[in-house]
Amino acid sequence: MNHNPYRTEKIAFTILFFATVLVVLPVILIVLIIIQKGWSIISWEFLTAMPKMGMREGGIFPAILGTIYLVLGTLFFALPLGVLSAIYLTEYAKDNVLTRLVKLAIINLAGVPSVVYGLFGLGIFVMFLKFGASILAGSLTLAIMVLPIIITTSKEALDSVPKSFREVSLSLGASQWQTIRYSVLPHALPGILTGIILAISRAAGETAPILFTVAAFYLPKLPESIFDQVMALPYHLYVMSTQVPNVAENLRYGTALVLLVMVLSMNFLAIVVRSKFRKKKKW
Amino acid sequence: MPLKKIKEFCIEKTIYLSGITSIIFVVLIFVFLAREGFSLFKRVSVFDFLLGQDWYPISEPAKFGILPMILGSLAVTLGATLISVPLGIASAVYIAEVASPRIKEILKTGIEILAAIPSVVIGFIGMTTLVPFSKNALNLPTGLTAFSGSVTLAFMAIPTIVSIAEDALTAVPVKYKEAALALGATRWQSIRRVILPAASSGIMAAIMLGIGRVIGETMAVMMVTGNAAQIPQSLFVPVRTLTATIAAEMGETVQGSDHYFALFAIGIVLFIITFIINLIADWAVHRRFK
Numbered sequence: 001m002n003h004n005p006y007r008t009e010k011i012a013f014t015i016l017f018f019a020t021v022l023v024v025l026p027v028i029l030i031v032l033i034i035i036q037k038g039w040s041i042i043s044w045e046f047l048t049a050m051p052k053m054g055m056r057e058g059g060i061f062p063a064i065l066g067t068i069y070l071v072l073g074t075l076f077f078a079l080p081l082g083v084l085s086a087i088y089l090t091e092y093a094k095d096n097v098l099t100r101l102v103k104l105a106i107i108n109l110a111g112v113p114s115v116v117y118g119l120f121g122l123g124i125f126v127m128f129l130k131f132g133a134s135i136l137a138g139s140l141t142l143a144i145m146v147l148p149i150i151i152t153t154s155k156e157a158l159d160s161v162p163k164s165f166r167e168v169s170l171s172l173g174a175s176q177w178q179t180i181r182y183s184v185l186p187h188a189l190p191g192i193l194t195g196i197i198l199a200i201s202r203a204a205g206e207t208a209p210i211l212f213t214v215a216a217f218y219l220p221k222l223p224e225s226i227f228d229q230v231m232a233l234p235y236h237l238y239v240m241s242t243q244v245p246n247v248a249e250n251l252r253y254g255t256a257l258v259l260l261v262m263v264l265s266m267n268f269l270a271i272v273v274r275s276k277f278r279k280k281k282k283w
Numbered sequence: 284m285p286l287k288k289i290k291e292f293c294i295e296k297t298i299y300l301s302g303i304t305s306i307i308f309v310v311l312i313f314v315f316l317a318r319e320g321f322s323l324f325k326r327v328s329v330f331d332f333l334l335g336q337d338w339y340p341i342s343e344p345a346k347f348g349i350l351p352m353i354l355g356s357l358a359v360t361l362g363a364t365l366i367s368v369p370l371g372i373a374s375a376v377y378i379a380e381v382a383s384p385r386i387k388e389i390l391k392t393g394i395e396i397l398a399a400i401p402s403v404v405i406g407f408i409g410m411t412t413l414v415p416f417s418k419n420a421l422n423l424p425t426g427l428t429a430f431s432g433s434v435t436l437a438f439m440a441i442p443t444i445v446s447i448a449e450d451a452l453t454a455v456p457v458k459y460k461e462a463a464l465a466l467g468a469t470r471w472q473s474i475r476r477v478i479l480p481a482a483s484s485g486i487m488a489a490i491m492l493g494i495g496r497v498i499g500e501t502m503a504v505m506m507v508t509g510n511a512a513q514i515p516q517s518l519f520v521p522v523r524t525l526t527a528t529i530a531a532e533m534g535e536t537v538q539g540s541d542h543y544f545a546l547f548a549i550g551i552v553l554f555i556i557t558f559i560i561n562l563i564a565d566w567a568v569h570r571r572f573k
Contacts, residue, residue: 013381019373020382024393024439030400064562081301088302092295098303104565105305111492111561112312112554114402115500115526119533119550123315127538144308146570152306177291205401208501208526212533234403234502241407242506250538257406271392 030148034260038253046254050220055248056104062222066230067204067262069223070214073139073148074203075196081143082150082199089151090158091180110148117145122212135165135248136226138214145209146149146199153198157191158184190277197270205263207234217243236238316554320547323347327541330549335408336511340532340542347545349552351512355429355522358497359508361508362433363440363497366554367503368490370437375489378445379452380474391449398442406503414507421519427509429522437502440493447492451485452478484567490565495557525549 049059093099121141131137161184169183170176185192207215215235223230237255240247323332327347335348378390413434418426455478463473479486501524509521512532529546538542 002307003471004470009469012471012475013377016373017382018375019370020377020390023370023374023397023438023445024390026438027393027397027400030405031396033408033412034404037487064511083302084298084301085304088298093302094372099552102303104562105309107565108561109305109308111499111557111564112502113526113557115313115529116316116499116550116553119529119547120312122533122548123319126312128315132339146448147305147308175291178296195311201399205399205403207401207403208416209489210532211530234401237407238403238502238506256407260404261400263399264396267395271395 009238031260033263034253034256037250038257039216041248041250041254041259047258051142051218052127052220055236055244056251057220060233060236060258062219063231063233063236064258065222066209066215067233067259069135069230070138070142070210070232071200071204072139073135073226075200076138077143078146078150078199079196082147082195083154084231085147085151086154086158086192087185089155091176091184101166106148106151109144110152112145114206114209115147115211117141117209118211118213120144121186121209124212132227133214133216133229135214135223135230138210138230138232139226141209141213142203142206145206146203149199149202150192153171153195154188154192157195157253160191161187190273190280194270194274194277197273199268202268204261205234207238233262241268256264302522309347313551313554316547316550319544320549320551323541323544323548327545332545334554336514338528340536340545345541346412347541347548349525349528349545351514352523352525352528352549353552354514355508355512356526358429358518359432359436359504359523359524360494360497362518363436364490364494366433366437366441367444367493367497371441371489371493372448372486374441375445375448375452375486376473376474376479380470380478385500392513394442394445397438399464402439402503403506405435405439406506409503409507423519425509425521427507427543428519429508429515429520430518431506432522432524433518435507436497438501439495439500443496446494447489448482448486451482451489455481455487484570488564488567491560491567495560495564496561499526499553499557501530505530525553529553535561 018126046059047064050061051060060173087206089102093102097216118141121137125131125140126133153186165183165187166179169179174182216229217233218240219231221230228258233255237252237259240255323458332349332406333353334350335346336350337346337348338351339346353377374394375391378387378394380388388449409431413431414426416426417428417431424488459481460473460479463477464470468476504524505527508524510523510527512523512528513520515522529549532542533546536546
């Protein structure tokens with residue numbers, strides 16, 4: 001058998017290369033198609049006006065605002081809970097069954113399908129606690145969904161702070177909380193921030209968890225309290241592309257573009273924060 | 284007790300409570316799914332529910348068989364796995380072992396962008412490009428098929444597979460590779476014979492989590508698979524998945540009706556499936572570090 005390992009290597013690497021291109025190229029195509037077809041409708045009016053004519057004309061302002069409200073609500077609940085939970089795991093938890101269970105629970109929360117979060121939110125917040133379909137119910141549902149993201153990234157950030165930082169602080173007589181507060185958290189902050197931004201981006205883009213907990217099909221007025229329903233960008237895109245006939249193409253692509261820009265700009269922000277942090281790291 | 288001590292005590296208790304909320308949430312999710320879902324089983328046996336071939340939730344008498352949806356989910360998942368696993372692992376190997384540092388950063392950013400695109404946007408693009416394309420290219424009566432769903436979902440699973448498999452490959456000690464190279468192996472031989480086997484547990488976890496992502500995905504799959512609750516005979520017919528059934532029908536149910544309970548029961552099935560998949564993935568990851 002004529003066997004040349006270097007030729008095999010060349011063939012193998014070429015195949016690997018094309019597989020990677022096949023993965024990355026569609027990403028570029030998706031983004032380009034959406035920009036190209038959605039760009040024409042983007043205007044001040046599109047971004048700040050109410051939808052008109054059963055969503056076939058006008059803007060998408062209530063959906064944008066609704067998504068912003070939902071993201072803020074999600075952060076309000078998930079941010080403290082997630083970061084504190086990560087602090088517990090890195091600083092307090094002992095290596096025992098409880099800790100193992102907590103870790104398993106986090107992995108499981110990360111794997112629960114988004115539509116099941118929707119069911120859960122409907123069952124507990126909308127029905128059982130009687131919040132109704134509302135910003136409050138939607139935010140709580142999204143908060144539980146993004147919790148694993150915040151915990152995992154924050155934990156990683158806290159873990160990367162060297163042990164000696166803690167030892168020095170403790171040896172100077174600081175209490176454990178003082179040590180965490182002044183010697184650990186400041187160094188982990190950029191990493192935690194990255195996780196929070198990624199969680200925001202996820203919350204802004206999810207549709208299934210808000211389907212039955214907050215999203216309104218068509219609601220051309222702004223919410224007045226946290227017990228009101230809102231429109232949301234991802235649901236609006238879904239509705240316009242499957243439920244409403246005869247919507248102009250650029251209106252749909254325009255909505256997709258706004259959603260994509262919102263989500264991707266947050267991801268880029270996360271990448272920037274992370275790389276700045278990596279460069280600055282002195283230990 | 285001085286004020287400071289009390290403050291510290293309160294903070295520690297708060298942290299402790301926050302720490303175990305994840306467990307509480309997992310339990311709560313199950314309890315609230317079960318609270319509604321189990322009501323169905325007073326009228327329909329678990330057996331008829333899981334293996335019944337007819338889903339007529341609002342006819343009289345109603346039938347709640349979810350076998351068509353289980354098979355629909357299975358068909359789409361199988362298709363997506365066949366596409367995403369080879370592509371995902373190949374990309375992970377290329378990114379981790381072959382690409383130069385500059386290219387590596389660009390590729391990783393591309394994968395991160397793919398992971399960030401909301402599923403409804405992927406579904407929308409699948410609907411406007413892949414669906415008409417597959418209809419014409421394959422000469423099908425409709426492009427809304429399990430096949431379209433598989434391709435769309437493959438792209439949603441790929442970021443998960445690539446990033447976790449890449450982590451696993453990078454975690455293989457460099458000395459393994461160096462030893463192989465020192466023995467005269469080519470880079471490909473060292474990847475194929477040394478690094479890949481050493482990373483196999485992590486790659487297994489990557490595949491499991493990718494599959495978990497596919498089974499649980501809702502919006503994209505609902506937009507491209509046609510949602511016909513029939514037992515699929517091939518990949519090129521419309522199917523309906525478990526997730527899409529919940530998302531599409533919950534809005535129309537009456538709270539407290541059997542139909543409403545049945546959708547929660549489907550939620551229990553999904554919860555259990557993903558729970559098992561995550562356990563396997565977690566087991567695979569931990570085996571790696573032993």
